[in-house]
Amino acid sequence: MTIRQTLIASTAALALAATALPAAAEQVVLRYSNWVPATHPIITEVMEPFARDLEEATEGRVTIEFMPALGPPPGHFDLVANEVADMAFSVHAYTPGRFTLTELGELPFTHDHTVVNSLAYWNTYERYLAEANEHEGVRLLGLWTNPPYHLAMRGDLLTSLDAVEGKRIRVPGTLVEQVTTTLGMVPISSSVTEAYEQVSRGVINGMFQSLETVVSFNLDEYLSHISLVPGGFAHSSQFVMISNAAYERLSEADRAALDELTGEALVRRFAQMWHDQEAAARVTLEEGGTVFFDVPEDVLDELRDALAFIEEDWVEAANARGVDGEAALAFYRSELDRLAEELGADD
Numbered sequence: 001m002t003i004r005q006t007l008i009a010s011t012a013a014l015a016l017a018a019t020a021l022p023a024a025a026e027q028v029v030l031r032y033s034n035w036v037p038a039t040h041p042i043i044t045e046v047m048e049p050f051a052r053d054l055e056e057a058t059e060g061r062v063t064i065e066f067m068p069a070l071g072p073p074p075g076h077f078d079l080v081a082n083e084v085a086d087m088a089f090s091v092h093a094y095t096p097g098r099f100t101l102t103e104l105g106e107l108p109f110t111h112d113h114t115v116v117n118s119l120a121y122w123n124t125y126e127r128y129l130a131e132a133n134e135h136e137g138v139r140l141l142g143l144w145t146n147p148p149y150h151l152a153m154r155g156d157l158l159t160s161l162d163a164v165e166g167k168r169i170r171v172p173g174t175l176v177e178q179v180t181t182t183l184g185m186v187p188i189s190s191s192v193t194e195a196y197e198q199v200s201r202g203v204i205n206g207m208f209q210s211l212e213t214v215v216s217f218n219l220d221e222y223l224s225h226i227s228l229v230p231g232g233f234a235h236s237s238q239f240v241m242i243s244n245a246a247y248e249r250l251s252e253a254d255r256a257a258l259d260e261l262t263g264e265a266l267v268r269r270f271a272q273m274w275h276d277q278e279a280a281a282r283v284t285l286e287e288g289g290t291v292f293f294d295v296p297e298d299v300l301d302e303l304r305d306a307l308a309f310i311e312e313d314w315v316e317a318a319n320a321r322g323v324d325g326e327a328a329l330a331f332y333r334s335e336l337d338r339l340a341e342e343l344g345a346d347d
Contacts, residue, residue: 026249028062029064030242032066032086032087033076033084034089035076046269047066050064050269051064057261058253061251062250073090076088080242085243086246089238092106092143093172100318101132101318102129103317104121104318105145105237106234106236106237107314109307110232114144114146118144118270119264119339122142122144125143128323129318138241138242139241140239140240141240141258141263142263143267144270144274146236147211147232148232149208149235150211150228151226151227153225154206154222154223157291158295161299165184169186170207171207172236173236199222200222207219208233210274212277212278212281215281220284220290224291225291226290226292227295228295229300229303230300240270314329
């Protein structure tokens with residue numbers, strides 16, 4: 001064989017070998033639009049550790065880039081759906097009327113333990129609500145609730161329904177507004193970032209909020225009295241999503257790695273973070289002299305009767321969306337009981 005023939009044969013062999021090798025998986029950078037402070041535990045305790053785990057699980061092929069907010073908080077679903085961002089965290093109540101079924105996670109009188117509440121909510125969502133596809137346009141990576149909302153006020157306690165009648169209350173969404181008006185209080189719609197100025201100036205007398213938020217926004221300077229009910233007056237339903245296009249850019253193996261880290265695994269991460277934050281906030285408030293008041297049973301009975309329509313309305317709305325509302329609600333309640341026993345989390 002001549003030198004020329006040898007070179008041709010060698011080149012052909014190399015080309016054949018190259019075609020036999022698997023193509024290297026594409027490097028993918030997921031752009032995460034972040035609208036909460038960079039120091040917030042949503043980022044430092046959940047999303048950043050999640051990003052590190054994803055990078056490790058994909059051997060460095062998939063990374064998350066945390067970017068400043070690419071739009072206002074209520075617009076993040078559309079930002080991801082329209083591929084302006086690849087990933088984002090959001091709150092269902094920020095777009096009233098868009099997510100009907102997820103109001104299940106906002107219902108009053110559920111459970112105080114955020115992990116119990118969130119897992120029961122997620123399990124119910126997967127079994128009964130997912131097929132309705134309210135998150136059409138994005139891929140849902142998980143949903144959960146924050147800690148329960150209690151009534152934090154400037155010197156007032158819920159000793160009776162008459163005791164809070166006419167009080168001006170900041171409301172963050174439709175369900176809390178329903179609670180407020182039903183109890184004879186006056187709803188004032190505003191963002192949580194406006195709450196400090198409002199309460200300091202006497203524009204509002206209080207708000208339904210988690211203890212963690214009272215502490216993190218320095219509202220305990222004025223909201224010194226907190227009335228507690230089992231399972232809270234409401235909750236915030238929250239979620240993380242990825243664009244369909246970004247998910248499809250991942251290799252099959254990397255999609256499997258993402259799937260393993262999301263769903264129930266991501267729900268547990270967020271729920272545990274919120275539970276820990278709430279416990280720490282309770283200690284801070286107690287040390288600062290905040291007055292905690294367990295609403296007495298007779299007043300609780302009045303509250304449950306007055307607010308029963310919220311569950312009834314949800315069931316009706318779910319039925320209208322083709323979901324068996326009664327069955328979903330019954331399953332949710334049974335999951336709350338099962339998980340509370342399983343996790344040793346008493347109300």
